[in-house]
Amino acid sequence: MWSLFISGLLIFYPLVLGDDPKEVDTELNDASPPKGMSWQSWHMKSEHDIDGHDTDAVFKLHDYRHVNSLNHDDILRMYGLLREEVVGKGDGTGGHDESEGISQKVKDKVISTVFGLIDSNSDGEISFDEWQKFSAKGGELPDMGVGVGHELDFEAEYERHHWLKYHAENDPDVTIQHPEDIAHELLHHEHEVEHDETIANKRVIDGFKETVVLIENIPDLFRSK
DSSP: OOOHHHHHHHHHHHOOOOOGGGGGGOOOOOOOOTTOOOHHHHHHHHHOOOOOOOHHHHHHHOOOOOSSEEEEEHHHTTTSSSSSEOOSSSSSOOOGGGEOOOOOOOEHHEEEEHHHHHOOSSOOEEHHHHHHHHHHTTOOOOOOOOSSSOOOOOHHHHHHIIHHHHEEEEEEEEOOEEEEEHHHHHHHHHHHHHHHHHHHHHHHHHHHHHHHTTTGGGGGGGGGG
């Protein structure tokens, strides 16, 4: 009888907490590049405010280790996938119900596609020489259907895309509020609430488990005779 009770708890426990977002097979399907613009140009314009870039600049800007080579993390960061979830729209705005988990399947697909195109010696690194040869043939980073590639967390993205443009110089305290400011504050609040509730739920469940496994707290009905 006691073993059945424990088995029931083991089933009940994950159901209460819900699925781990990291294990959800989410296929992100965000906005696409404007008509006539490649994903690479779209990313550079939107995320780095660089128009008419040269291909060498794309490589150098994303070589975060400064080793003249791009690894898996560099590419995932460029596509906005070096995290476990996209909060809101990823740019610091949007509703919290728009947040999406990023599955390992999506990350693997991006890595296999990009490195398959450029990493000619299959060593898991894209050297500057490999990049130049790829670019010389007209190659560009493909649109993988995961949006523009917000590289930072949603707080930093809000600062990059809105606060720095409209508030940093003349209105650092955000006395003039735009729709984007209101949307960001709401998103920030909702994200904090969900985070706090998740921690609280885990504590409740953990506390429940600790109570029932104490022999003196086991009802006589469930004790071995």
